[in-house]
Amino acid sequence: MKQKKTAAVNDQWIRAKKVLQKKFGFRSFRNGQEEIIRNVLAGKDVFAMMPTGSGKSLCYQLPGYVLGGIVLIVSPLLALMDDQIHALRAIGEVHVRALNSMMHREERARVLSHLSDLRFLYISPEMLNQPYICRKLAQQNISLFVVDEAHCVSQWGHEFRPDYLHLAEIRAKLGNPSCLAVTATADHRVRQDIIELLGLREARQTIMSVDRSNIALAVRHAANDEEKMTRLVHLIKKVRLPGIIYCASREWTERLADYIRGMTGKRIAFYHGGMDTEDRRKIQGQFLNQELELLCCTSAFGMGLNKSDIRLVVHFHFPGSMNAYLQEIGRAARDGNPGLAVLYYTNEDHHYPEGFIDSNFPDDRFLQLVMNELDRGHLKVKSKEQFINDLKERGAGDTAARFIFEQIQSRLPANTYLSMTNNLRVLVRKRRSVLLQELAVMEKYLKTHECRRAFCLSTYQEQLRTKPEQCCDQCGIDLSVFGSDPETSEHKYFPVLNWKKRLAWIFDEEPQ
Amino acid sequence: MYSERLFLFIIWQFDGERTVSGIYHLLKGKKTSQSIQDSYLYHLHMLYHSCEDVDRQEIWTLIRQIHANGWIRPIDANGTRFVLSTSGNEKLQQMNAQLLLPDALYMTNDLMHEGQFWLRLQLLIQTVSALNDQQSSFLPITKQSSVTEYVRHVLLSSHLNRAQLKKRLYQEMYCLLAGIPVAEANCLAAQLSGARMSGLTLKQIANETEKDLFECRILFKSALRRMMNRVSEHEQDFPIIRSLWTSSENGLSSTAHETLELLRSGLSIQEAAVHRKLAPGTIEDHLVEIVLKNQTFDLSDFMDHALEQSILDCAREANTKKLKEIKRRLHDKASYLQIRLVLAKHAGEVVVL
Numbered sequence: 092m093k094q095k096k097t098a099a100v101n102d103q104w105i106r107a108k109k110v111l112q113k114k115f116g117f118r119s120f121r122n123g124q125e126e127i128i129r130n131v132l133a134g135k136d137v138f139a140m141m142p143t144g145s146g147k148s149l150c151y152q153l154p155g156y157v158l159g160g161i162v163l164i165v166s167p168l169l170a171l172m173d174d175q176i177h178a179l180r181a182i183g184e185v186h187v188r189a190l191n192s193m194m195h196r197e198e199r200a201r202v203l204s205h206l207s208d209l210r211f212l213y214i215s216p217e218m219l220n221q222p223y224i225c226r227k228l229a230q231q232n233i234s235l236f237v238v239d240e241a242h243c244v245s246q247w248g249h250e251f252r253p254d255y256l257h258l259a260e261i262r263a264k265l266g267n268p269s270c271l272a273v274t275a276t277a278d279h280r281v282r283q284d285i286i287e288l289l290g291l292r293e294a295r296q297t298i299m300s301v302d303r304s305n306i307a308l309a310v311r312h313a314a315n316d317e318e319k320m321t322r323l324v325h326l327i328k329k330v331r332l333p334g335i336i337y338c339a340s341r342e343w344t345e346r347l348a349d350y351i352r353g354m355t356g357k358r359i360a361f362y363h364g365g366m367d368t369e370d371r372r373k374i375q376g377q378f379l380n381q382e383l384e385l386l387c388c389t390s391a392f393g394m395g396l397n398k399s400d401i402r403l404v405v406h407f408h409f410p411g412s413m414n415a416y417l418q419e420i421g422r423a424a425r426d427g428n429p430g431l432a433v434l435y436y437t438n439e440d441h442h443y444p445e446g447f448i449d450s451n452f453p454d455d456r457f458l459q460l461v462m463n464e465l466d467r468g469h470l471k472v473k474s475k476e477q478f479i480n481d482l483k484e485r486g487a488g489d490t491a492a493r494f495i496f497e498q499i500q501s502r503l504p505a506n507t508y509l510s511m512t513n514n515l516r517v518l519v520r521k522r523r524s525v526l527l528q529e530l531a532v533m534e535k536y537l538k539t540h541e542c543r544r545a546f547c548l549s550t551y552q553e554q555l556r557t558k559p560e561q562c563c564d565q566c567g568i569d570l571s572v573f574g575s576d577p578e579t580s581e582h583k584y585f586p587v588l589n590w591k592k593r594l595a596w597i598f599d600e601e602p603q
Numbered sequence: 604m605y606s607e608r609l610f611l612f613i614i615w616q617f618d619g620e621r622t623v624s625g626i627y628h629l630l631k632g633k634k635t636s637q638s639i640q641d642s643y644l645y646h647l648h649m650l651y652h653s654c655e656d657v658d659r660q661e662i663w664t665l666i667r668q669i670h671a672n673g674w675i676r677p678i679d680a681n682g683t684r685f686v687l688s689t690s691g692n693e694k695l696q697q698m699n700a701q702l703l704l705p706d707a708l709y710m711t712n713d714l715m716h717e718g719q720f721w722l723r724l725q726l727l728i729q730t731v732s733a734l735n736d737q738q739s740s741f742l743p744i745t746k747q748s749s750v751t752e753y754v755r756h757v758l759l760s761s762h763l764n765r766a767q768l769k770k771r772l773y774q775e776m777y778c779l780l781a782g783i784p785v786a787e788a789n790c791l792a793a794q795l796s797g798a799r800m801s802g803l804t805l806k807q808i809a810n811e812t813e814k815d816l817f818e819c820r821i822l823f824k825s826a827l828r829r830m831m832n833r834v835s836e837h838e839q840d841f842p843i844i845r846s847l848w849t850s851s852e853n854g855l856s857s858t859a860h861e862t863l864e865l866l867r868s869g870l871s872i873q874e875a876a877v878h879r880k881l882a883p884g885t886i887e888d889h890l891v892e893i894v895l896k897n898q899t900f901d902l903s904d905f906m907d908h909a910l911e912q913s914i915l916d917c918a919r920e921a922n923t924k925k926l927k928e929i930k931r932r933l934h935d936k937a938s939y940l941q942i943r944l945v946l947a948k949h950a951g952e953v954v955v956l
C-alpha cells in the first residue's frame with residue numbers, strides 16, 4: 092500500500108518536471124520552488140514567503156497542470172491579475188479567466204457559466220465574498236485555494252484588507268481544498284497571523300531570503316532637491332538602462348521627466364495615478380516594448396510588471412517602509428544580471444511618507460462628525476461606492492474613507508455609531524504607530540553605517556551569509572560594472588510620427 | 604501661443620457669465636444638460652468634448668498666465684469669472700478664427716459617440732495588428748468592458764478571415780487619413796498602437812512635435828470628426844469602421860432619445876419620469892437637450908406662444924442668458940424650465956454681444 096502511494100507521488104513528480112520544461116520552458120526549479128510544489132502536490136497547506144521576482148506564480152500555476160480541477164487564485168490587485176493572465180495566455184493557456192468588479196456583467200456571466208472548463212480562475216476577494224459566486228464555485232472541484240499577497244490578512248501588515256478575514260470561512264464552504272498562501276514580505280508577526288487567520292493546518296513553511304544578491308544597493312545624501320537632480324542626471328548618463336525612478340508625488344514625476352529629458356535627451360516618460368487609464372496603459376506598453384529608456388513614476392507603477400531586464404531603480408524620494416522599498420527595488424534585474432538600486436534623500440524628505448501615513452486615517456474630529464451624522468441619518472450606508480463618495484465629499488481621503496466603511500461593518504444593531512468612536516480612535520492610533528515604526532526603520536536604513544544588505548536582512552530576522560562582490564555603498568561598489576556600453580546606448584529609438592509610415596508598420600504593409 | 608488664443612476666444616464667448624469650471628466642463632465634455640446647453644447657448648458647441656484628457660489644474664495654470672499677461676480681468680470677488688481686457692480684445696481681433704478652429708471641429712453630429720468610437724477603433728487596430736504578428740496576448744490599450752465586448756463582437760461577426768480583415772482595415776484607414784490635413788492625420792495616427800509598438804499620448808505628441816498640447820488636442824479631435832463624418836456619408840466604402848458605432852437621431856444621447864420617444868407617445872414629463880424611474884429634473888434635462896438639437900421642436904405643450912415671445916424679448920433686451928435674471932425681469936411669470944426651453948430653441952439666433 093505504502094509502496095503504491097510512493098509510486099503515485101513519483102509519477103506526479105515526473106509529470107511536474109515535464110510540465111516545467113514543456114509549458115514553462117525551464118530546465119530546473121529555482122530556489123524554494125521545488126519544496127513548495129512538492130508539498131502542494133501532496134495536498135498539504137503551505138505558507139511560502141518568496142521575494143518579488145523569485146517565481147512565486149509558478150508555484151501555483153504548475154500544479155494546475157498536474158492536479159485536476161480548478162486552481163482558484165485570490166488576488167487583491169487587478170493589475171496583477173491582468174498581467175498573470177496575460178503571461179499564461181502567452182504560453183498558450185486558454186482555460187484561464189478572472190472575476191472582478193471591473194468586468195462587464197455579461198463577461199462575468201460568461202465566466203460563471205463556463206467554470207468547469209477552467210484550469211485557473213483569478214478572483215478578487217470582494218467577488219469571492221458574493222454569496223451567489225461562492226455558491227457557484229462550491230459546485231466545482233477546486234483543487235487548490237491560493238491566497239496571493241497573503242500579508243493583507245494581517246492588521247500588522249501595511250496593506251491590511253478586511254475582505255481577507257473571510258477567506259478561511261469561504262474556503263470551508265468550498266469543501267476545504269488545500270491552501271497555498273504566498274507573500275513577498277512578511278515579518279514574524281505577520282507570518283503568524285497568516286497561518287492563524289487563514290486557518291492553515293499543519294502548514295509547511297518555505298521562507299526564502301529577501302536578499303537579491305545581484306542588486307547592488309546605494310544611498311546618497313544630498314543637501315537639496317537641486318543637488319539630487321544633478322547627481323541623478325550624472326548617474327543616468329553613465330549606467331545601463333532601462334530604469335525606473337520612483338517619486339513621492341505626481342507633480343514630481345512630471346517635473347523630473349521634463350528635466351531629465353532636457354538634460355540627457357533620453358527617452359523618458361512619467362506615470363502616475365492621476366493620468367487617464369488609457370494613457371497609463373500606453374506608457375506601460377512603451378516601457379515593456381523598449382520604446383522608453385526611463386520612467387518617472389509614483390508607487391502606482393510596477394505591480395505585477397513583467398519585465399526582467401530593468402537595470403536601474405532609483406528612489407528620488409524614499410518610501411514609508413523597508414517592505415515597500417524592497418518590493419520596488421525588487422523590480423530590477425529579474426533576469427539575474429547585475430542591477431543597481433540608488434536612493435537619494437535630503438533631510439526634508441521624510442515629510443512625504445509622513446503625509447502619506449496621515450492621509451490613511453481619519454482624524455478624531457472627522458471620525459466623530461461622521462459617526463454623529465450616521466446616527467442622525469444624515470449620512471446613510473446604501474452601498475460601498477455611495478458611502479465612500481459621500482465621505483470624500485466631506486473631505487476624507489480615499490484610504491481613510493475605506494477604513495471607516497470597513498470598520499462600521501462590525502457595528503452591532505443595538506449600538507449607536509457614536510459608541511464605536513473610542514474603539515476606532517484606539518485602532519487608528521495603533522495602526523498609525525505600526526506605520527510610523529516602519530518609517531523609523533526605513534530612516535534608520537538611510538543613516539546606517541553598517542552594510543546596507545545586512546541591515547535589510549536583519550529587519551527580516553535574517554543573517555547575511557555570503558556578501559556579493561557588488562554589495563552596497565558601505566562595502567564599496569564599482570560603478571563601472573553597471574556602466575552602459577557605448578554600442579547599445581548609441582542605438583536610439585525614435586517614435587514614428589509620420590502617419591503613412593506608422594500605419595504601414597502597424598498593419599505590416601509596404602509604405603505607399 | 605495656441606492655448607492662450609483658444610482661451611481668449613472661449614472667455615470672450617462666455618463673457619463672464621460662466622466660471623472657469625464652466626470652461627473645464629465644456630472642454631472635458633461633461634455629460635450634463637447644463638454643459639451641453641451652455642455649449643450651444645454660447646456658440647461653443649464645436650469645443651464641447653474637444654479636450655477629454657484636460658485637468659482642472661492645467662486650466663487654472665493657463666488662466667493665471669493669461670491674467671498675468673493682462674489680457675483678462677476677474678469680475679467677481681473669488682476670481683472665478685473673467686472677461687477680456689482691452690488688450691485681450693485687441694489680441695483676439697488680430698487672430699484668425701479659422702486657424703484657431705479647423706472646420707471639421709463643427710462636424711458634431713456624432714459627438715456623443717466619438718469617445719467610445721475612438722477607443723474601439725484603437726483596440727480593433729491593436730488587436731488586428733497583434734493577431735497578424737502571431738501574438739496571442741498583448742497589453743490592450745483599454746480594459747473598459749463596453750469597448751472590449753464591442754470589439755470582440757465586431758471581430759467574431761466578421762465574415763473576413765484574419766488576413767483579409769487586416770488588409771481591409773488598412774485600406775479603410777489609409778483612405779480616411781489620406782483625405783484629411785497631414786498635421787491632423789499625424790496627430791491621430793501617432794496615438795495608435797500595434798504589435799510591438801505602443802501609441803503615444805497626446806502629451807508625448809506635443810513634446811515630440813514641439814506643438815502646444817491644446818493644439819494637438821484640437822487637431823486630433825478635428826481629424827476624428829472628419830473621419831466619422833466621411834464614414835457616415837460614404838457608409839459602403841468603410842464597412843468595418845462604420846460598424847464601430849451606431850448613430851442616433853439628431854445626435855441625441857441614447858437616454859435622451861428614449862425620453863423623446865416617451866414624450867412623443869404622449870406622456871407628460873411627470874409620467875415619463877415615473878415610467879423611466881428617473882427624477883423629473885432629469886427628464887427636463889433631456890427635454891432641453893432634445894430642443895437644442897432639434898430647434899424646430901414644438902414648445903406649445905409647455906407654454907403658449909405669447910410667453911415664449913416675451914421670454915425671448917426679455918433675453919434680448921437684457922442681453923443675458925442668465926436664467927435667474929430673466930426670471931426676475933419677467934416677475935416670475937415663467938418657470939426655469941420654460942426659460943431654458945426658449946433659450947435652447949433660439950440658441951442659434953440669440954447672439955449676445
Ligand SMILES: [Zn+2]
Pocket residue numbers: 542543544545562563564565566567
Ligand atoms: Zn554591503
